[in-house]
Amino acid sequence: MGFDLYGERKEFKLAPDIEWEGDEPPSFEEKEEYFAARQKYERDNPGYYFRNNVWYWRPLWQYVVNMCENIVTVEDATAGMHNDFHLITKTKALRIAKRLEKSMENGDIDRWEEAREEHLESLGNVPCEICDATGYRHMNDSNTPTICNACKGKKEKPHFDTGYPWDRKNLKTFIEFCKDSGGFRIG
Numbered sequence: 300m301g302f303d304l305y306g307e308r309k310e311f312k313l314a315p316d317i318e319w320e321g322d323e324p325p326s327f328e329e330k331e332e333y334f335a336a337r338q339k340y341e342r343d344n345p346g347y348y349f350r351n352n353v354w355y356w357r358p359l360w361q362y363v364v365n366m367c368e369n370i371v372t373v374e375d376a377t378a379g380m381h382n383d384f385h386l387i388t389k390t391k392a393l394r395i396a397k398r399l400e401k402s403m404e405n406g407d408i409d410r411w412e413e414a415r416e417e418h419l420e421s422l423g424n425v426p427c428e429i430c431d432a433t434g435y436r437h438m439n440d441s442n443t444p445t446i447c448n449a450c451k452g453k454k455e456k457p458h459f460d461t462g463y464p465w466d467r468k469n470l471k472t473f474i475e476f477c478k479d480s481g482g483f484r485i486g
């Protein structure tokens with residue numbers, strides 16, 4: 300699962316696309332050609348497309364919502380966590396970009412990262428559900444238990460939420476996307 304953000308600028312409607320004709324599925328070469336053309340278009344047209352998998356997107360959008368309380372509405376905040384092509388207008392996208400840039404300059408980002416670290420640490424470990432918190436598994440119906448490969452025999456694992464990575468580089472890429480997008484839809 301991932302999140303695909305498409306810029307709303309009029310020019311982007313002319314992005315290259317391939318329509319499959321007939322019932323034949325596209326050949327390998329046709330697909331390669333399509334993806335190469337798409338990637339070139341994305342490189343040449345900043346603001347056209349931004350993608351994150353769900354793990355990167357959730358903390359990023361959380362950050363946006365946190366830093367832009369007076370810009371992003373409750374509806375935006377909620378819709379941004381779902382793939383329903385919710386529109387963020389051009390004005391809003393520009394204001395978000397500006398506010399996020401400011402957050403990187405004035406130390407808001409450092410405070411947010413610290414609070415996030417503290418929160419994740421406070422969650423502590425949770426019982427390993429793979430081995431039922433025994434530390435051992437019976438693989439392939441064998442009678443000899445082996446050490447659980449999920450928790451490495453520790454019976455517990457870090458909390459699920461610690462699996463969401465936070466990445467400043469991703470934030471910077473998103474800021475540039477916001478600026479060039481002309482507004483965007485989160486799908």
Ligand SMILES: [Zn+2]
Pocket residue numbers: 427428429430431432433434435447448449450451452453454455
């Ligand atoms: Zn385990």
